[in-house]
Amino acid sequence: xxxxxxxxxxxxxxxxxxxxxxxxxxxxxxxxxxxxxxxxxxxxxxxxxxxxxxxxxxxxxxxxxxxxxxxxxxxxxxxxxxxxxxxxxxxxxxxxxxxxxxxxxxxxxxxxxxxxxxxxxxxxxxxxxxxxxxxxxxxxxxxxxxxxxxxxxxxxxxxxxxxxxxxxxxxxxxxxxxxxxxxxxxxxxxxxxxxxxxxxxxxxxxxxxxxxxxxxxxxxxxxxxxxxxxxxxxxxxxxxxxxxxxxxxxxxxxxxxxxxxxxxxxxxxxxxxxxxxxxxxxxxxxxxxxxxxxxxxxxxxxxxxxxxxxxxxxxxxxxxxxxxxxxxxxxxxxxxxxxxxxxxxxxxxxxxxxxxxxxxxxxxxxxxxxxxxxxxxxxxxxxxxxxxxxxxxxxxxxxxxxxxxxxxxxxxxxxxxxxxxxxxxxxxx
Numbered sequence: 001x002x003x004x005x006x007x008x009x010x011x012x013x014x015x016x017x018x019x020x021x022x023x024x025x026x027x028x029x030x031x032x033x034x035x036x037x038x039x040x041x042x043x044x045x046x047x048x049x050x051x052x053x054x055x056x057x058x059x060x061x062x063x064x065x066x067x068x069x070x071x072x073x074x075x076x077x078x079x080x081x082x083x084x085x086x087x088x089x090x091x092x093x094x095x096x097x098x099x100x101x102x103x104x105x106x107x108x109x110x111x112x113x114x115x116x117x118x119x120x121x122x123x124x125x126x127x128x129x130x131x132x133x134x135x136x137x138x139x140x141x142x143x144x145x146x147x148x149x150x151x152x153x154x155x156x157x158x159x160x161x162x163x164x165x166x167x168x169x170x171x172x173x174x175x176x177x178x179x180x181x182x183x184x185x186x187x188x189x190x191x192x193x194x195x196x197x198x199x200x201x202x203x204x205x206x207x208x209x210x211x212x213x214x215x216x217x218x219x220x221x222x223x224x225x226x227x228x229x230x231x232x233x234x235x236x237x238x239x240x241x242x243x244x245x246x247x248x249x250x251x252x253x254x255x256x257x258x259x260x261x262x263x264x265x266x267x268x269x270x271x272x273x274x275x276x277x278x279x280x281x282x283x284x285x286x287x288x289x290x291x292x293x294x295x296x297x298x299x300x301x302x303x304x305x306x307x308x309x310x311x312x313x314x315x316x317x318x319x320x321x322x323x324x325x326x327x328x329x330x331x332x333x334x335x336x337x338x339x340x341x342x343x344x345x346x347x348x349x350x351x352x353x354x355x356x357x358x359x360x361x362x363x364x365x366x367x368x369x370x371x372x373x374x375x376x377x378x379x380x381x382x383x384x385x386x387x388x389x390x391x392x393x394x395x396x397x398x399x400x401x402x403x404x405x406x407x408x409x410x411x412x413x414x415x416x417x418x419x420x421x422x423x424x425x426x427x428x429x
Contacts, residue, residue, distance in 0.1 A: 001028050001051050003398065005362070006037055008056035009378065012354040013063050013339050017332040017379045024061055025050075026360045029398035034354050059392060060365035060378060062335075063353055064123040065308040066145075066342035069246045069267045069296025071129045072113035072138075073106040076424050077301035086214055086276045086302075094301065097427060103131040105423055110138040112420045115413055116306040117144060120388050121363040123396035126267075126296065126346050128181060128208070128246075136169055136176050142409040143401050145174070145361075147346040149181030149208045152196065153188050159195055166203055174359065174397065177347050179243070184210040185221050185229040190236075197236045206347075207238045208267075211245030214278050218250045230255035239264060244345060246296065247272075248286075249279040256289055265292045265345040268337075270314035271305075272298035280322040283315060283329050294342040295334075308338055309386045316383060331383035364393035 006023035012034060025033035025048070038046070074094075081093035106129070117125060124145035127135050132148045139146040148169060150162050162180070169178035180200040182188050188196075200207050211229050212218050221229045231254060233239060239258070244265030251259075259266065268281045286293050295315060297306045312334045319329035343352035351359035367375065371385045382390075394402040401409045 001398065002026070002048055003052040003054070003360075004043075004050040005054050005056055005061060005364075007058060008061045008364075009058060009367075010034065010354065011060055011062040011335075011379070013336065014353045014355060017335060019060070019378060024354060024360075024362065026398050029360055031354060031356055031358050031360050033356060056364060057368070059367050060382070061354065061362055062365065063339045063343075063351070064361040064363045064394060064396065065121045065338045066124040066126070066294075066346055066348060067117065067122045067297050067306065067308065068126045068265070068294035068342040068345050069269055069298055070113075070125050070127055070306065071299030071301075072125060072127050072135055073101070073109040073129050073131075074299035074301040075112045075116070075306075076101070076105065076109040076420060076427075077299075078304045080301060080424070080428075082275075082304070084276075086278060087216065089276065089302070098130065100427055101130070103134050106131045107134040107138050108416070108419050108423060110135045111142065111411060111416050113300065113306060114138060114142045114144050114409065115407060115411070115416060116300070118394045118402040118407065118409065119391060120306060120308045121391045121394050122306070122308055123361045123363075123394060123401075124343070124346060124348055124351070126208075126342075128183075132165060132169060132178070140173075140175055142411060143396050143399055144409075145176075145348060145351075145396065147177045147179070147348065149179040151181065151183050152192070153183040154192060155187075159199065162196075162199060163202075166199075166205065174350075179208060179347075180205040181208040181243075184213075184217070185232060186217055190225070190232075193233070193236055193238070197238045200238060200241060204241050206241050206243035207233070208243050209233070209245060211248055212250045212255070213247035213273070215250055228252055228255055230258050234258045244292075244294075246298075247278070247281065249273060249281045251282070256285070256291065259286075259291050260289060263292070265294055265341070267294045267296045267345065268315060269296045269298040269303075269311075270318050271307075271311050272302040274314060274318070275304070276302055280318045282322060283319045284323050284325075287329065287333060292341050292345065293337050294345045295337045296342075307388055309388055309390075312338055312383050312386075331380050334383050335379065360395060360398040362393075362395045363391060366390045366392035
């Protein structure tokens with residue numbers, strides 16, 4: 001299968017955010033050429049026959065977004081419990097409902113999430129939730145890349161189940177990876193954390209967790225252990241093989257040094273942190289310290305949507321408020337967080353940029369819309385004024401899964417919507 005996308009503005013994300021006019025050629029699932037536009041004569045001389053040849057009409061081709069932290073199956077709880085602080089929201093609403101959900105429910109809710117990811121230009125997710133095998137099933141069926149990490153806490157699953165999942169869910173097909181992880185310090189005993197550290201050593205796995213999301217979390221960890229969550233994890237040798245933390249809103253100087261020492265990733269979730277009033281992460285500080293920052297949506301029950309455009313705007317907007325500096329965290333940095341940094345955080349190094357030999361995970365940004373005009377600065381437009389309506393095409397592994405509002409992911413959206421409503425109607429009774 002040979003595909004040609006020509007007459008495009010291309011943003012490779014390799015070294016900088018400079019656009020150039022040209023084309024991309026794809027052989028099966030990999031990019032074979034990125035460069036200036038070829039003439040008909042050059043195409044004929046190359047001997048390549050294209051099965052698909054698409055005039056991009058001057059629109060932008062760039063790497064797809066990767067959602068570096070999410071709980072996909074929580075689409076079922078969208079707008080189910082709102083306007084509450086984190087712990088009250090979790091303990092009185094979310095945990096009780098989660099206890100009722102079945103594996104099949106998870107599968108159905110993930111399928112709904114996957115549709116939303118595609119409309120936002122997201123082709124890879126870093127998911128942390130129950131029954132990850134069902135998330136993998138839904139993602140593989142719909143052509144989306146899954147990276148997962150365990151959500152273990154003192155209530156389950158067992159350590160043997162963690163080992164089993166690591167072995168089964170790490171697949172050789174480029175569509176499923178699994179890392180060691182846990183929900184958070186405040187839902188785990190120290191003994192459990194010690195055992196997880198041993199498993200991470202056993203599998204030589206990075207470790208990821210919710211980390212320092214609220215002041216309460218950090219304060220109570222210090223009361224229990226005499227140190228912050230990050231310092232506790234370091235004392236247990238959990239970061240020997242890398243990893244990172246989700247949220248990372250309240251970090252001490254020592255926490256930052258630990259992240260630098262182990263080359264860990266901060267995954268910021270500004271939409272969720274804003275809605276739950278958890279706080280604003282010091283993104284400028286992390287960047288200035290050389291810490292890799294990626295972007296996640298968090299779950300669709302705390303956010304309440306899976307929209308990378310909204311997250312990108314909030315990353316830069318909240319950073320400017322936090323620093324009281326209008327120049328803080330510029331759009332080029334934000335785009336890098338949503339593409340390159342997220343890919344590296346997730347171990348998806350083969351689909352981080354647009355270059356020959358990389359996987360063809362590509363989105364097309366529609367410039368022929370009012371919010372993208374005039375074209376004074378296209379990169380700034382994508383971050384500051386872009387929206388999901390500008391996603392004209394989403395391609396993963398060389399296959400177009402969404403284009404001009406139509407899904408090509410092997411599912412019937414209306415049936416997925418109906419099933420999600422049916423399930424939640426049952427649980428709300």
